[in-house]
Amino acid sequence: MVTAYDISHDWEDPEELHGLLQSIREQRHDANVRRIRYAYFLAEQAHKGQTRSSGEPYIIHPLAVARILVDLRMDDDSICAALLHDVLEDCPEVTAEQLLRIFGEDVLHLVEGVTKLKFTHQEMLTDRQRAAAETTRTAETLRKMLLAMAQDFRVMVIKLADRLHNMQTLGALPPEKRTRIASETLDIYAPLAARLGIWQIKWQLEDLSFQALHPHEYAEVRERVSKTRKQREDELQEAILVLKRRFEERGVKIVEIRGRPKHLYSIFNKMVKQGVKFEEIYDLLALRIIVESIPDCYVALGIVHEAYGPIPSLFYDYIARPKPNGYQSLHTKVLGPSSQPLEIQIRTLQMHEIAEHGVAAHWTYKEGKTSIDETKRLSRLREQLFDWSSDSRSSSDFLRSVSTDLFAEQVFVFTPKGDVIDLPKDSTPVDFAFRVHTQLGLTLVGAKINGSIVPLPTKLQNGDVVELITRSNAQPSLDWLEFTKSAHARSRIRAFFRKITKTDDAQRGKEALDKELKSLGLDPRQYLGDKEVQRVADQMDSCEGPADVFARVATGQISVQSVVAKLRGTVVEQPTADTIQLTKTKEGKVALTAGGMENVLVSRGKCCNPIPGDEVVGYVTRGRGIVIHRKVCPNAMAYQSSEPERLIPYSWPPDGNVYTVGLKIVSINRTGLLMDISTVLGESKTNVSALKVKTLQNHTAEIDLTIDVRDTEHLSQLMAKISNFGDIISILRMFGRVAKS
Known part of the structure; x- marks a missing residue:
């Protein structure tokens, strides 16, 4: 690692940097x-020629972020990372390898943690698709950032400082961008600052967002407070004089x-949420008393x-029972000098530092190195972040979980x-049960x-002591989804029922493969072992093991024959000269061409609705031409036993046409799910020809869809x-049972 930080002799510290270094x-x-000075020099050189929306040199922004971190008393690595936090994203000439070589692994990790994911707009995207893609990018970036934070909380402290300066300079942006950034700040970053206990940043983010989103209300509240x-x-002042005399x-x-x-935002929030008039808010000022020790807090x-x-x-004793973010203080409300309510907070100086700076106050400085105070509350938050990530199958799910569990209004309860x-x-x-441990919730x-x-x-109330009663053979009920509040609990309940459904699907899929192997004269025991099926799973996207392969066979996402071919170590055979090919007549009817026969009219079997890409056979009927069936169709299997001579082989590659397919979706009954599914179908330009929704008593819903698809790949x-x-609990391709409008 480089230990000498050489800067050009003709380069002089700007006045702003001189002030920063003096504070440090x-x-x-x-x-x-010297190291921090070099970080500034590198950032200034990398951002040379770049400007902010206001027209100011870009280096002003990372310098301001670093200054906020100095006020929070953060360590050297954090300040260096603040100065360099945009270089990987905006300056191609600066590489991760360079940062690692000069500043070390910690600084590189912090810079990468706050770097937004790259995203390239495609010219062919519609406005709606571009907005959806931007939302996905934002969710992915937040997920990346929070997981980086789970490993090192300094990542989020830097990001909050970055967001604070962006909010302080929001006026230079166009109105629609101001609104988007302010909404994101109020919904995500201000609550996150509160959860980390950084009150000094939290209230500023809230007031700045309030000013940007509701300028008229902001001005009105500010004027009333001023009057x-x-x-x-x-x-x-009268209360302070009285208390000082008594303390002496x-x-x-x-x-x-x-x-x-x-x-101001706190006042506005109280007026809106509680319906309180401004004239009825008496605690616009509170009194804070800081003493030397905990015993002095109680004497005070x-x-x-x-x-x-x-x-x-x-009265609330947060000293004996600290908040999960580490906040400690005594809160009491009394009738003040004019018999009006007066809120008073009593704490030690150390408690005050934690109250103002939160997680940032847990960094100590010894021998030039940073050591992180691994408190129990931070460990619990770290576990939550990893749990949310593992629970969520997409970035949108993750963002929904974080918004529900991390940023919602909290209730504090106790274990025995x-x-x-x-x-x-x-x-x-x-x-509560799922939060303590998943197994407690399941039993x-x-x-x-x-x-x-x-x-x-x-419903739990603040201060409740909760004791759980479990039984080893118990299992969750879908009814719980009606009253559970946390996204984590709901996700674990849904996962449990998805697993049950998947187990049933896997059994049916394995039986179908077993039957196909036997029909080919092969011993299923030689082909359906865990090792053999695992090799097939490794060749498929999002398949972790044999159960996933079997379940996909049962739900029609992959064909029995293609899995058997992979198990045998072969590929699907190409059509021979005797194989019948499907074509289309000018009238749009399906036809066959094989061995000199042309335009032989055929029809799709209504019992199984085959599509291009399926493994299919033709059944020669008595006077009604040829009917195409999927090989896994029960009718085709029956013909194989009773009239094998009437079955003819053929292949059906994609032909550019669309064909109807029925799907049955079983899901948790929630608002907006149908819109989400419609968005997926709309973005893939898939027509929905019929739809039927049925709400069940166990708070689930069945959605029967008839859609037009090109082939099995499109459907999959x-x-x-x-x-x-x-x-979504399960999604199945139906055998001819098509929804009717």
Whole structure:
């Protein structure tokens, strides 16, 4: 690794960099200022000639991001990565190998973690397709970033600082882009900052997003707050004087006591969600008291309650029971000097650092190296991120899970051992069980809340102690999906029922392969072993093992004959001179050509609806020409036993025409699923000729579709895309049972 950071002799530190380096020196005497200076030099050279939307030199942005991290007291690697965070994305001349050689593996990992995925717009895409592709890219980028964060939380701290500066300079962008970025910030990044406990960034992101999305409401709230500020500050100053005198009398040393204004978005949110008028919001200012030790916190609480009467049920002890993001403080609400509610927070200086900087406060500096405080709460969040990724079969599923579980309003409950578990608001014991461990959820039969047995749909409240009752032979119920709140629990329940369905499909597929091998005079035991079928699975997309191969055979996604051919180590035989070929007449009727016979009219068997690419046979009827059947069709199998002489072989390659096929989709009954399926069909230009939806009592739905496809490859692609939705339990190709409008 390079240890000397050589910079051109004629290059001078710009004033902005000088201020950054001075702040770092004041914080840490052991900081590698030379290394940080070189990171700035490299970034400036790489971004030379690039400008932001405002017309300013681009280097202003990474410098501002680094300054935010310095305020959060982050380590050298984080600051270097902040200065370099856009070079891999925007500067082709800078390579990952170069960053690794100069700055080391940690800096490279941080830069790669915040680098957006590459995406090239295709000229042929429609506006709708381009928007869908952009959404997919955003979801994939967020997934990549969150998984990188799971390995190193500094990735997200850098990204939040990056987003904060982008929001501070949002005015230079066109209106539609401002709206998109502000919405994304409010929905994703501000809640994520809250979850990581970085309150200093969280409230700024919220207020800036509020200003961009609702400028008129923002201006109105700001004006109202400004008009009443003088009166509130006078009351607050009176309370401060009273409390300071009482603390001195009791000998409690105060590190700091000051007012904390309620942020504008918080006020607006309270007005909208709770229907409270502005005139009825009395806690626009709160009092924060910082003392030296934890015992002093509780002494201070007694003094506050002695001076001002506490409001019952509005006291929270987050010191004894910290929030999952590490937040600790005593919260109480009292009747202040004018008998108006006054919120007071009491904490130590260390608690205040964690409250303001969150996960960033867990970095310590020893001998020039960064060590990460692996607290239990961070480990739990890390596990959640990996769980969400493994649960989700697509980026959209992942984004939906994160939005539901990570960013939703939280409820905090306890295990019997006293561990804090955070869940989305209105969660139930079922959500709690799956959050603690998947096996607990799968075997859950009952629950106790605060010592009393309750129904499983009971909504959990803050502070509840939850005890689970399990039975080894129990299994989930689809009814649980009606009341479970967390995406993680719902995903695990759906996965359980998908596995059951897949097991049944695999058994049917294996039986079909067994029968085909026997008809060819082959011993199934020699061909259907795990090793043999695994080799076939390795040749197919998204097939992990034999069960996937068998299930695809049963659902019609791959043919029995093609799997048998792969098992035998051969390819499907090409048509011979005696093989009959399908053609089309001018009238559009299906015809055969073989051995000198031309334009022999045939028809598709209504019992199995064959399409090009299927393994098929022709059955010579008595006076009705030839009927085409799939080889796996029960009627064709019956003819093979009773009238084999009437069956004729042929191949049916894709011919450019479309043919109707029936599908049965079994899914969880959720809003928007039909629209998602329609989007898949629309984007692949697939016509839907009939549709029937049936809602079942167990909160599932059956969707019977009749669609027009070109061949088996087209059909297989559609089935694979639809099955990627997390709510799909099964998707089957039907044998002639076509939906009717």
